[in-house]
Amino acid sequence: MYMSTHTGPDLIMNAGDQVYKIASIEQPMLMTVSQGIEKLPVNHWAISSSYTDNNGKQQLPGYMPLPKLGEMRKVSELNRYDKSRSFTVDAYVKVSNTIPAGEYSTTLDFTAISRYEPNSAVFMRGQEFSRLLKSKIENLNSQDRPTIFKRSNVKPASTEQVFACQNTDSAISLQPSISDVAIDCWIDKANKTLFWYSEATSVNFWELEYLFWGLGSFNEIDLSGVDKLVFYGGPKQWLDGVGRGGNGPAKIIWPAKVILKGDSMEDFFKGASVRDISFANFTFEKPLKSFKGMFRSASARNIDFTGIDLSQIINMDEMFNGYGGTDDDLRGILSQLNTGNVTSMNGMFYYCSNYKIDLSNFDTRKVTDMSNMFYYTSRLKDLNLSSFDTSKVTNMSGMFQYAGWYGAGLNLDISSFNTRQVTNFDKMFNVMSKTKTIYVGENFIVNSGASTTDMLKGNFQLIGGAGTAYDVNHVDGEYARIDNPAAGKPGYFTVKTP
Known part of the structure; x- marks a missing residue:
């Protein structure tokens, strides 16, 4: 609902050749009306549009x-049809006895724009939806x-066992929440497909958390039938378990519009096994800053980052925590990343099960935290860190534990490392027992002063370049140096020269 004026914002009285007016206030006065009309300036007037909010409370x-003159002001908006909601516009005038008595007036116009069409459908909230599908499957x-x-x-067909998938929960405050039109779901056993159908021209999900959680049998999720997906960050476990039911990784087919409103894709593919992912349809309303946990406990094949500006990413913490994809799949992802502005890689490959990790394209000049970066990469036998610039890193605790x-x-080659700024080496090489x-x-x-507790503990086969063998009495940082016993400086490291 919009309001405009015919003659301008002031109340006017014409008295012969004289024109008197009661002026409109110039700026909003953000107190409640209950605070009293005395708050208004003398010889001024204003309006207050009260309305009923989504919870049925009156707002002033x-x-x-x-x-x-010539402007329109929105005074009320209903995002969906609801006959129980209403609004009022009240006028408040404060005058002194110094202005002439008479009739002061203006003409207000109200314009209503109605677009209500009972032709939209909304799926039930994510967790209820996944629970319903699991109960059927x-x-x-x-x-x-x-x-x-x-x-x-x-x-x-009339013979199908149809179950309703639209949202009917009117208590939900998020909008649009209530579905005007039904969404029918059924399982076509012959085609091994869970179909949904709606006569609505506009169909959307409004809550994505847990949407396909635990639905491991799916190896293709086609979302092209909905208008758009709107993410407010990484939706919690929305694909967790998908593609892990023995039918191979799942292909995700996006709708024409996918909108990310936040600056993070945290845990985006957590727990899923996915393939053939493109981000070409994605719109990012903010510069993307975080890939934290993006592939946590996931596997991913043929991921194409075209369409994403990766240059502003600053956080890759736990990005591949528990990653279970192949070496080739991982290499395909890593080769596309832009790490030039990344400052934190804490636990980036934590519990990653790969044999080979090639990070030769990584720019780490701004990274300050590499703690637990390769923690428990127990199968790892080939690690390329040749491009690493660690001159700003302060924390390497547990990095290769x-x-x-x-x-x-x-056999670890960290000959490019500059550790002059590191203050925490605790358990950096702990239990690299082979x-x-x-x-x-x-x-x-x-x-001196850096923390080195158990920095080299449990490295029973480690031998320095000049023959110094591992000694259980020297497991902290005292032997964390190039082996040079002839100079009275035994160490566990081997120098690598260009």
């Missing part, structure tokens, strides 16, 4: 100025369980 936003034999989720272009201990061992050689350069320095 305070005094507002009248629109100027779990009772089926494995060969009858659907592997595809998609919209049907035709109504379900348990790395390579499960297989043949990891590692025999750690290559460093002249810039690997452990400054």
Whole structure:
């Protein structure tokens, strides 16, 4: 609802050749009307538009100025049809006895724009939706369980066991929440597809958390039948478990519009096994800052980051925590990343199960935190860190803890490392029990005062470049140096020169 004036914002009285007026206030006065009309300036007037909010409470936003000539001011808006909601516009005038008595007036116009059409459908909230689908799928034999989720272009046959998937919870305050039109879902066993159908021209999900949680049988989720997806960050476990039911990784087919309103894709693919992912349809309303946990406990094949500006990412903490994809799949992701502004890589490959990790394209000049970066990469045997500039890193605690201990061992080359700013080396190489050689350069320095608790504990096969063997009595930082026993400086490291 909009309001405008015919003659301007002031109340006018014409008395012969004289024109008298009561002026509109110029700026909003953000007190409640209950605070009293005495708050208004003398010989002024204002309006207050009260309305009923989504919870049925009356809201009084305070005094507002009248629109100027030629302007329109919105005084109320209903996001959906609801006959129980209403609004009023009240006028408040404060005058002194110094102005002439008479009739002061102006003409106000109200314009209503109505677009209500009962032709939109909204799926039930994410967790309720996934629970409903699981209840229908779990009772089926494995060969009858659907592997595809998609919209049907035709109504379900009368013989299908249809169940409703639209939201009917009117208590939900988020808008639009109530579905005007039904959404029918059913399982087509012959085509191994869970179909949905609606006669609505506009269909959307409004809450994505847990949307497909635990639906492991799906290997294709086709969302092209909805108008758009709107993410306010990484939706909690929205794909968790998808693609892990033995039918292979899941392809996600996006709608024409996917909007990310926040600056984070935290945990975006958490717990899922996905393939053939493109971000070409994505719109980012803010510069993207965080990939934290993006592939946590996930696997991903053929990921194309085209369409995402990666240059502003600053946080890659736990990005591949528990990642279970192949070495080739991981390399395909890593080769596309832009790390030039990243400052934190804490736990980036924590519990990653890969044998080979190539980070030769990484720009780490701004990184300050590499703690637990390769923690428990127990199968790792080939790690390329040749491009690493660690001159700003202050925390390397647990960085290689348990790395390579499960297989043949990891002979570690960190000869590019400059550790002059590092203050925490605690457990940096702890229990790399199969590692025999750690290559460093002249810039690997452990400054006095830096914390080195258990820095090299449990490295039973480690031997320095001049033959110094591991000694259980020297497990902190005292032997974290290039081996030079002839100069009275035994160490566990081997120098690597260009």
